[in-house]
Amino acid sequence: MKKVSRRSFVKSIGIGVGSTTILPTLASFDSHYLKLIQPYSGKKLNVALCGLGRYANILANGLAESEYCQLSGIITGTPEKAKNWKAKYNIPQKNIYNYESFDKIARNNDIDLIYIVLPNGMHKEYTIRAANAGKHVIVEKPMAFTEKDCQEMIDACKSAKVQLAVGYRLHYEPHHIEIKRLGQEKVFGEVRLIHASLGYNLTGTPLDDWHLNKSLAGGGALMNLGVYCIQSNRYVLGEEPVSVTAQFAPKTMPELFKEVEENITWQLNFPSGAVCTSTVSSNCNIDRFYASAENGSFELSPAISYGPFKGRTSVEEFNFPVINQQAAQLDGIGKHIIERQQLPSHISGEEGLKDMRVIEGIYKAAKTGNKIKLN
Incomplete structure (x- = not known):
């Protein structure tokens, strides 16, 4: 599927200034993609990336395409990365920090927001330090290790009067906006069953990869991938799960997975009676979402990874x-902050806390073999 920019997409479907016509398959497409008059040309939000691993490079590309945000600073513990990023993105030396000098960013008025892209075990510390520095925060998912940690991060940001978002990029992606609409508006009636699973074959992963280190990752496949499955269940149904059962699978790569789980399967029960089954795996590739409702079904495959996504209902294929x-997510968040509006709850710290409540319940259910009630 050819990649389409927001501007070229609008042009290609022939929507003119003042038009109120939107293609039927775009009924749920977030309106800020349809820039019908002029692209945004006002103040941009100055973003510093904290942690320069693989995903930071993807975010840098998103920042380059963003209309409301721009890359203005970096925080890294690797001098060579600092040098390379400074040259590649023309970052002023005064906007470059390491983890020891991080707190000095409080005095830098050229940084508005810190995007934390560190290993999971560092999310809480650097969210709180960023808040104490008076900067808005986006933190990658999972938000932290426990529901209690998430609440402390939320409280720190509220106390500092800064906004806290979690990197839920799929909330701004058209296929996911559509499945959310199909489920919550009950287009095919009540959704009864959802299957959402995600897995990557990690054979050959270096032993020093932080995802294998429990103190940095917090867990294995569930912490790394589970939030995508949990999110899709929750936003398609528009409900919070009431209970969970779960099972660990045997390890096929015990030399890698000494500290964290390799695979885990769980079943979430929702107030409406819907049952959602998911598996996350580190020894096979899977990327699928399927929802069956009273009068039809809808699905994505690829579904909850980076895409490109492909999907259909029981009636027709999607055409998004x-x-x-990343640019869409940054624009959605940046626009709210620039306009001094409260971030919507679906990408806030409270949303991250709700996911962590479920993750903690899944681990407890798998360890005990019991059905666990969720608050």
Whole structure:
């Protein structure tokens, strides 16, 4: 599928200034993609990336396409990365920090927001330090290790009067906006069953990869991938799960997975009676979402990874453009902050806390073999 920018997409479907016509398959497409008059040309939010691993490079590309945000600073513990990023992105030396000098960013008025892209075990510390520095925060998912940690992060940001978002890029992606609409508006009636699973074959992963280190990752496949499955269940149904059962699978790569789980399967029960079954795996590739409702079904495959996504209902195929997911997320968040509006709850710290409540319940259910009630 060819990648389509937001501007070229609008042009290609022939929507003119003042038009009120939107293609039927775009009924749920977030309106800020349809820039019908002029692209945004006002103040941009100055973003510093904290942690320069693989995903930071993807975010840098998103920032380059973003209309409301721009890359203005970096925080890294690797001098060579600092040098390379400074040259590649023309970052002023005064906007470059390491983890020891991080707190000095409080005095830098050229940084508005810190995007934390560190290993999971560092999310809480650097969210709180960023808040104490007076900067808005986006933190990658999972938000932290426990529901209690998430609440402390939320409280720190509220106390500092800064906004806290979690990197839920799929909330701004058209295929996911559509499955959310199909489920919550009950287009095919009540959704009864959802299957959402995600897995990657990690054979050959270096032993020093932080995802294998429990103190940095917090867990294995569930912490790394589970939030995508949990999110899709929750936003398609528009409900919070009431109980969970779960099972660990045997390890096929015990030399890698000494500290964290390799695979785990769980079943979430929702107030409406819907049952959602998911598996996350580190020894096979799977990327699928399927929802069965009273009068039809809808699905995505690829579904909850980076895409490009492909999907259909029991009636027709989806026909949405491929977008830069990170740019869309940054624009959605940046626009709210620039306009001094409260961030919507679906990408806030409270949303991250709800996911962590479920993750903790899944681990407890798998360890005990019991059905666990969720608050």
